[in-house]
Amino acid sequence: MTTKVLDESKPLSSAFAPLATNQLFSARHSEAYWQQATRCIDLVRRKVAQVDRPFTGARPEELRGLFQAVDLDAPLGSLEPALQELSRLYLDDAVYFHHPRYVAHLNCPVVLPGILAEAILSPINSSLDTWDQSAGGTFVEQSLIDWTAARIGLGQDADGVFTSGGTQSNLMALMIARDHYGASLEGHGGNKHEGLSADFRRLRILGSEVSHFSLQKSAAILGLGYQAVMPVACDDHYRMSPESLKTRLEECVAMNLIPIAVVATAGTTDFGSIDPLEEVAALCREHGIWLHVDAAYGGGLLCSRRYRHRLAGIEHADSVTIDYHKTFFQPVSCSAFLVRRRSDLRHVTYHADYLNPRCQAEAGTPDQVNKSLQTTKRFDALKPWLTLRIMGADALGEMFERVIDLASEVHDELVRHPDFEVLLDPPMSTVVFRYRPASLQEVERHEPERHETELDELNTHVRSTLSRNGEAVIAATRVGGRLYLKFTLLNPDTSLKDLVAIIERISHHGQAWCDAQTPTRAVAS
Ligand SMILES: *Cc1c(COP(=O)(O)O)cnc(C)c1O
Numbered sequence: 001m002t003t004k005v006l007d008e009s010k011p012l013s014s015a016f017a018p019l020a021t022n023q024l025f026s027a028r029h030s031e032a033y034w035q036q037a038t039r040c041i042d043l044v045r046r047k048v049a050q051v052d053r054p055f056t057g058a059r060p061e062e063l064r065g066l067f068q069a070v071d072l073d074a075p076l077g078s079l080e081p082a083l084q085e086l087s088r089l090y091l092d093d094a095v096y097f098h099h100p101r102y103v104a105h106l107n108c109p110v111v112l113p114g115i116l117a118e119a120i121l122s123p124i125n126s127s128l129d130t131w132d133q134s135a136g137g138t139f140v141e142q143s144l145i146d147w148t149a150a151r152i153g154l155g156q157d158a159d160g161v162f163t164s165g166g167t168q169s170n171l172m173a174l175m176i177a178r179d180h181y182g183a184s185l186e187g188h189g190g191n192k193h194e195g196l197s198a199d200f201r202r203l204r205i206l207g208s209e210v211s212h213f214s215l216q217k218s219a220a221i222l223g224l225g226y227q228a229v230m231p232v233a234c235d236d237h238y239r240m241s242p243e244s245l246k247t248r249l250e251e252c253v254a255m256n257l258i259p260i261a262v263v264a265t266a267g268t269t270d271f272g273s274i275d276p277l278e279e280v281a282a283l284c285r286e287h288g289i290w291l292h293v294d295a296a297y298g299g300g301l302l303c304s305r306r307y308r309h310r311l312a313g314i315e316h317a318d319s320v321t322i323d324y325h326k327t328f329f330q331p332v333s334c335s336a337f338l339v340r341r342r343s344d345l346r347h348v349t350y351h352a353d354y355l356n357p358r359c360q361a362e363a364g365t366p367d368q369v370n371k372s373l374q375t376t377k378r379f380d381a382l383k384p385w386l387t388l389r390i391m392g393a394d395a396l397g398e399m400f401e402r403v404i405d406l407a408s409e410v411h412d413e414l415v416r417h418p419d420f421e422v423l424l425d426p427p428m429s430t431v432v433f434r435y436r437p438a439s440l441q442e443v444e445r446h447e448p449e450r451h452e453t454e455l456d457e458l459n460t461h462v463r464s465t466l467s468r469n470g471e472a473v474i475a476a477t478r479v480g481g482r483l484y485l486k487f488t489l490l491n492p493d494t495s496l497k498d499l500v501a502i503i504e505r506i507s508h509h510g511q512a513w514c515d516a517q518t519p520t521r522a523v524a525s
Pocket of ligand 1: 164168170267268296
């Protein structure tokens, strides 16, 4: 066991007293604030100008050593050396989402108004839990909620709150659906007061087999367990099959189970597929079940004139998840949870005398904490606010449209290529495919199992090589147990030419892998 001993030769905090108060954001230090903020912005500006690849390919074991050498109890005392250190530890090997060849996850490049809003909201540091900590900030958030609800078509009684992300929004949805059911039970005083009702093991949440894993996580957190999530089969296009949903609901009745929510996904994480919202909504209405629409990915369609119709039916939802930090091009975090009936948000309300007393709510004070799982909460709503005030929704919609169109173009390119297998026509901006060279056809014919295993290894190799070389960062997923590669397109600056170049590199590394295998294959056969 080692005990950390204070080094007497190092100055203790008293020696830093002047520096410490110098670092407070206040009128007294507005000049230092300006100079140092400018310095940071300049650092980022210069870095971005230099970045020539999305990632350097650094491995965790390579970076870990650099971090171990840093003693957090030995401050550097000023900005310059700290920035130099940070460049080395972080910026030099960061993953750059703005780079056209970053096409991996649902991370977007961000628009300037969103970044500028961060420059305003951080120093002022409003907390959006109560009116008395945010004032106008609360109305900015409420305006964004009202604007989003109106675009969805949730009606006059809709309400909602900003959240940390789609995961938290989905958790809220399922919690409220669970408590909405609890509130309907005779002789049960509600989950909030009494905990789960005696029948809690019979509660079920239905989502398609490719819905987001936050459903499972939420079910566990909510005391229902993973077992409560019932997967519903999809059609060939990875959309929830209404027939399967119908069968599942009938099974619930037959097995004395209680479906409390159906989660339809508008833009699945893996494929971008949109569940048939109208048909799912009709089944929910018929069975009196809560419909949550997880539009974390597809939400950006709300701004698109050309593709808004793909969300038709979303207006029937009881609740909706929207991630502005995906398809609205906003910095992380920026997300919302919305409900059709504002009174449903009462399930998350708790009145604390020191913060949000009941009398304050009755007097009409708008305290967002009454609708939120969080207490202290970032003023994230300022980011889409400034974006809408400067650029407007159409401009965002056009950026999303561009990547949707790009997905079709690269799909056509891959389909024409003899060495690639494409899984489906891209429903949004995701293209799922794998390298499957014609040269392996012999193996495929004679040993189909070995062929599949080889393809998995081959595609895994190609993906990690691209990343290691910094040529491109692409995603992977498993479909039917097999490894597929994925372009998740969110950067309107990515061109077809960039993607064709990546495809060329995939072929190159794939071919090299096959060539290296040939001797072993010859020995094996
Ligand atoms: C990204 C995503 C989520 C989770 O959102 P976070 O903001 O990452 O928490 C939920 N559902 C879907 C469909 C998503 O694509």
